[in-house]
Amino acid sequence: MKISTKGRYALRLMLDLAINYGGELITVKKIAARQGISEKYLEQIITQLKKAGYVRSVRGSEGGYRLARDPAEYTVGMILRQMEGSLAPVSCLDEEVNLCARAADCITLNVWKKVKTAVEDVVDQITLADLVKDYQEKVVLDLNLYLLTFKM
Amino acid sequence: MKISTKGRYALRLMLDLAINYGGELITVKKIAARQGISEKYLEQIITQLKKAGYVRSVRGSEGGYRLARDPAEYTVGMILRQMEGSLAPVSCLDEEVNLCARAADCITLNVWKKVKTAVEDVVDQITLADLVKDYQEKVVLDLNLYLLTFKM
DNA sequence: TATATTACAATAGGATTAGTAGGAATTCAA
DNA sequence: TTGAATTCCTACTAATCCTATTGTAATATA
Numbered sequence: 135m136k137i138s139t140k141g142r143y144a145l146r147l148m149l150d151l152a153i154n155y156g157g158e159l160i161t162v163k164k165i166a167a168r169q170g171i172s173e174k175y176l177e178q179i180i181t182q183l184k185k186a187g188y189v190r191s192v193r194g195s196e197g198g199y200r201l202a203r204d205p206a207e208y209t210v211g212m213i214l215r216q217m218e219g220s221l222a223p224v225s226c227l228d229e230e231v232n233l234c235a236r237a238a239d240c241i242t243l244n245v246w247k248k249v250k251t252a253v254e255d256v257v258d259q260i261t262l263a264d265l266v267k268d269y270q271e272k273v274v275l276d277l278n279l280y281l282l283t284f285k286m
Numbered sequence: 287m288k289i290s291t292k293g294r295y296a297l298r299l300m301l302d303l304a305i306n307y308g309g310e311l312i313t314v315k316k317i318a319a320r321q322g323i324s325e326k327y328l329e330q331i332i333t334q335l336k337k338a339g340y341v342r343s344v345r346g347s348e349g350g351y352r353l354a355r356d357p358a359e360y361t362v363g364m365i366l367r368q369m370e371g372s373l374a375p376v377s378c379l380d381e382e383v384n385l386c387a388r389a390a391d392c393i394t395l396n397v398w399k400k401v402k403t404a405v406e407d408v409v410d411q412i413t414l415a416d417l418v419k420d421y422q423e424k425v426v427l428d429l430n431l432y433l434l435t436f437k438m
Numbered sequence: 439t440a441t442a443t444t445a446c447a448a449t450a451g452g453a454t455t456a457g458t459a460g461g462a463a464t465t466c467a468a
Numbered sequence: 469t470t471g472a473a474t475t476c477c478t479a480c481t482a483a484t485c486c487t488a489t490t491g492t493a494a495t496a497t498a
Contacts, residue, residue, distance in 0.1 A: 135366065135405065136373040137287050137398070139486065146396050161444065176485055177461070178307045194495025195443040210376070210397055223289045241420045242297050245412055246289070247364055252404040253287065260397055291456065313474065327457055331475075346465025347473040446493075451486105455471100458481070464474080 142216040143171050144179050148213055151189065152205035152262040152268055159198030186216045205262035214257055221257070223249050240280070293369040295323050296331050300365050303341065304357040304414040305421055311350030331369070338368045357414035366409055373409065375401045 150165050162180060166173035180199060183189045188208065189199045201208075215221060224246045302317045314332060318325035332351060333339045340360065341351045353360075367373060376398045 135287070135289050135370055135373050135375060136377060137401075141287070142394070142398075145397070157362065163444085165307070172487055174489080177446080178487090184445095191445060192447045192495085193493075194443090196423060196496050197444045197494080200446085204352070217287055221287050224294055225288070240377055241301060241417050241424065244296070244420065245417070246294075247410045248412075249289075249405055252408045253401055256400045256404045257397070260400075265393050265397070267434070272393065324457060326459070329476080330457090336475095343462075343475065344465085345475045347471090348466050349464080349474045351475090406478080441471075442496090442497085444493100446469105446496080447491085448489105449491105452488095453485100454485075455482070456481100457488105459479085460474090461477085463476070466473085468469100 135223065137214065138218060139175075140179055140182075141214045143169070143176065144183060144213050144217045146171070146206060147176060147180060148183070148188070148201070148262055149265050149269070151199060151201045152208070152266050155201050155205050157264075159196070159200055160193055161198040164198075181211075183216065188213070188216065201262075205222060205266055208262040209258050210255060210260045210262075210265075211257035220245070221250060223253075243286050287375065289366065290370055291327075292331055292334075293366045295321070295328065296335060296365050296369045297362060298323070299328060299332060300335070300340070300353070300360060300414055301417050301421070303351060303353045304360070304418050307353050307357050307418075311344055311348070313350040316350075334369065335365075340368065341366070353414075357418055360414040361410050362412045362414075362417075363406060363409035364426055373402060373405050375400070375405075 146169050147242055148170060149164055151160055154160055162173055162176050165171075168174050169176075180189060184191055184199075190202050191197065191199050211221065220227075224243075227243070227246055227250055297387060298321050298427055306312050310433050314325055314328050317323075318328050332341060336343055336351075340354055342354050343349065345412075365375065376395075408430055
């Protein structure tokens, strides 16, 4: 029941861009270093996000990426769906008409529907802006802890 | 964000056994035919469930499997965990002490924690007995529909 | 203009997961 | 006691996922 690394990395990548929203362009290299993720793998991921129109790019020296829209306009769910296709825990939930020939036995289908809904309820309500806020609060918290440790 | 086929098949297998709970032994062959799943693959899955003590087996001719306990004593979560190891959407949630060296950046961790909780809330509250009930109700419903169609 | 930096693209290799295959061990029934 | 049915065990193949490699195109800066 794992979320693929693509989805996870995409979220961290987008959060990285969101934290720097409004500032200068960010290179894949920097994100890879900050997040400890393979640079080349990140390139593939960000390409997909670019195709979706979630990020804008500038090529060449001094180039890089930036968020296309305000962090508040991206939900975690949007990002995950872009990378994973769907949040359905089983693929037969995706079809419009349910082709599961064995639908008669498919009592288990209801279980997966409930799981899907539960997951969506979580990820569709969290925006990048929320996460940026969490991040900023954490930074302040860590700073206070640091100051406390050194008795300043 | 898919649940592995192992987990999905295991649930269908256990439900099949649950529906037949109290009756005669069930062979893998029968389950495979009913569920439309590869016999050999099911063998591997049921072996794992046997090791967990969830099913009992009788070897040889006229042998087969049966549930070790009452259907009400198995939750969907138990079965999935047995097959998938954990329901955490990302592996770093599994460690007791969080080894995620990048825990500082790990704002996203909270997202995955919420997803995990949401999933667990669903699957830990559904038992095989619940699914058996769903099944029986569905059988009655289908029968009524059939009778209605032929104007009896 | 030359050079360095960067996005963009295609592909190849390794690791994990999904599924297949063959046969040995066990047991019942005829 | 033989044969068929079944679990149990091990190995193999196929597909998918993740990462690395290599190279091309675009652009700013010196």
